Amino acid sequence: MKKQFERPYIKKIRAGIPSKFGMSVHNEPVTHIDNNPVPELIKQFGSPLFVISEKTLRETYAIEKRAFQTRYPRIQLAWSYKTNYLDAVCRVFHQEGSWAEVVSGFEYDKALGNNVPGSQIIFNGPYKTEEELRKAIGNDSFIHIDHFDELYAIISIAQNSDKKPKVAIRVNMDTGVYPMWDRFGFNYENGEAWDALNRISLDNNLELVGLHTHIGTYMLSTDAYKTAMTKLADLAARVEKKHNKSLKYIDIGGGFASGNTLKGAYYQGRDIVPGFDEYAEAITSALINSELNPSKLPLLILETGRALVDDAGFLLGTVIANKRLSDGRRSTIVDTGVNILFTSFWYEHEIHPAKSTSDHLEETTLYGPLCMNIDVIREAVAFPLLRKGDNFVIKRVGAYNMTQWMQFITYRPNIVLIDMEGKAHLVREAENLDSVRGNERIPDHLK
């Protein structure tokens, strides 16, 4: 088959060129994080350093909650552990009232460790072992079934158990956004989801409690959510009609975009990303306008990840060196590599100096410190003329970095949380030689 054709284009990178209004594009410094001077944080906790703002976490949560609560009477957030499962972060969200959304036995145990009751844990994902399923059933957790093999495994566990598993199915569907995420769950259009719902409804040993979808991540289209909710509500209404059973909840998953800019995107993320209000409007209107019985409307569950936590995370770093490449381009080596900033593979991260600089910006390639060609933080950024030892701040790194980072070539750094009063707490200690070597074993003949 032939490859898909895209219009060829070449785009001038307008980094640092004065805008048409004659103003230079100044890179504003980020000197403090919640009243803590950046150099002080680095002096105390080292560089690089992840910093999380508890204030931003709570404020963002409140904005999302308000956006949905003002439009629909029954909502529940479930914190997506994979997005950031640092206990301190999870506990902030649990304090705010969030349930836990987990996708592995490890994440499940982490949620229990954070004192989340089993009955407030949503267990998603394509791979749950039989042991994990038994545990989740024993704890009255919600199990979101991904495929028929899993459904039959649960049926067989339920036959010899005094507990009635609470199950939902994950549904995938065409929402008008491509590529379509059809690898998780049961398909709506080909009738597979309906088959699974009928199979579950006929089984007296299972309790069908809800429907789930997660249509993708960094979704810029609110229409896709409207479509998804319309299709889920349709399934729920058919269950209501045929099996005379109202589902307890509809879980629309995560996927709201954060203010980061995707690589190659023309517009800045923060200028084009829909706000919580726009997502909420699309989702709740589809639910309210559905065929569902208005006196028994389901709980609306949200598994928002990146949009809740990205803004609260900062990565502080230090310039190691400046160089010129063979063709005269400027390059700067910094101590924040792709090993700790996994999202630099997707995003053009916003980077600010930690102190004010001249207006002169130079087109710069920012390299991480690893001796690896892939270690590029920004391929071309209009960057102020920082010198060796200067500090900088990378914004919006709260999602997926502190979980997907790699121990590679060097150690993972400290993470601090700045509390509501502006006090910094170490919440994850940097690795050292012992923590990295601790799991290694040396065979006798090599000792």
Added chain:
Amino acid sequence: MKLKRNIAVSESGFLFDPTGGESYSLNEIGLEIFNLIRDRKTADEISSQITSEYDVARDDFEKYYFDFVGMLRQYKLLEDEE
């Protein structure tokens, strides 16, 4: 048609023109065409290559091709034609 000699282009489609001091980014197809032009392929050869590889009709492609070449010219990335 000839590209200016000292233009540097990376595998990811980042292009730098040291004469003008400007940087550019190319998408995948842009990069492929750019490299074909650099290899001194004719418009005809480029058209055959791209249409055999991608799902696009020949005259459709040529429209995009000339638009693309126009941008290269506008950005002064081509040598003056003799």
